[in-house]
Amino acid sequence: MPPHRTANGEVDLEQVVGARRDRHEVRLERTGRIVSAAAVLMCIALGTLAVSKIEYVKELGIGLAFAIIIDAMVVRPLLVPALMKLLGRWNWWAPAGIRALGKRFAVAPSGSER
DSSP states (O other): OOOOBOTTSOBOHHHHHOSHHHHHHHHHHHHHHHHHHHHHHHHHHHHGGGGOSSHHHHHHHHHHHHHHHHIIIIIIIIIHHHHHHHHGGGGGOOOHHHHHHHHHTTOOOTTOOO
């Protein structure tokens, strides 16, 4: 039986994968390459500042490039999934004011029910 598709044609991850934890893993896996590619491009762009003749600009370029590498290689692949597993439903907590704005302006993922 083929997987159920949502209104906009995407495959329903709930049916394909099952558990909430697994859906997060699939989503992180799907976006991992994009995040890594963006990190590489930003490191290249900011790394070019390292050849500047101005010391402050050199330090800024090297520091930002290093911070992006740490973010892409440690924070996103290791800390984000670990925290999502530890926090469970608290990942999606929002203050009452922000929840009210979300309901008022119908901020929801495409294809989801309100």
